[in-house]
Amino acid sequence: MNGFLTYKTHPFLWIGLGLFALLSSGCSSSRDTASKPGRVQHIVLCWLKEPGNEESHTSLIEATFNLRSIPGVLRVHAGTPLASDRPIVDDSFDVGIIIVLENREALQPYLDHPTHTEAVREILAPLTERILIYDVLEE
Secondary structure, eight states: OOOOOOTOOOOOHHHHHHHHHHTTTTTESSSOOOOTTTTEEEEEEESSSTTTHHHHHHHHHHHHHHGGSSSSSEEEEEEEOOOOOOOOOOOOOEEEEEEEEGGGHHHHHHSSHHHHHIIIIIIHHHEEEEEEEEEEEEO
């Protein structure tokens, strides 16, 4: 083994990093744009039950932007994967979401907040076939 972090040896790391790069330049809502140590990137990859369904896609994106009102949320990004022929890139998901939180202490209150739980129950769960989540602590 050559010691490199390849897609085959660490696929989730590469998916998360690729999604971060992709969505950092996509649709966003921001209160504070500077990256700071200790912040949390809550990354959510969504595969729709009906891929290509524009109504489902729009509903999920709109619900995502409603999360910016939750205390502790600094930024909200949402978008679609950038199609790629590179074998290291997983572009199979339909919607990618990044929620930037003030710190790790803000994560659980965010997850428990009624706006978040309602969005999960009413929008995310009914529309998605699969969800993959990464929580990344900024350094």
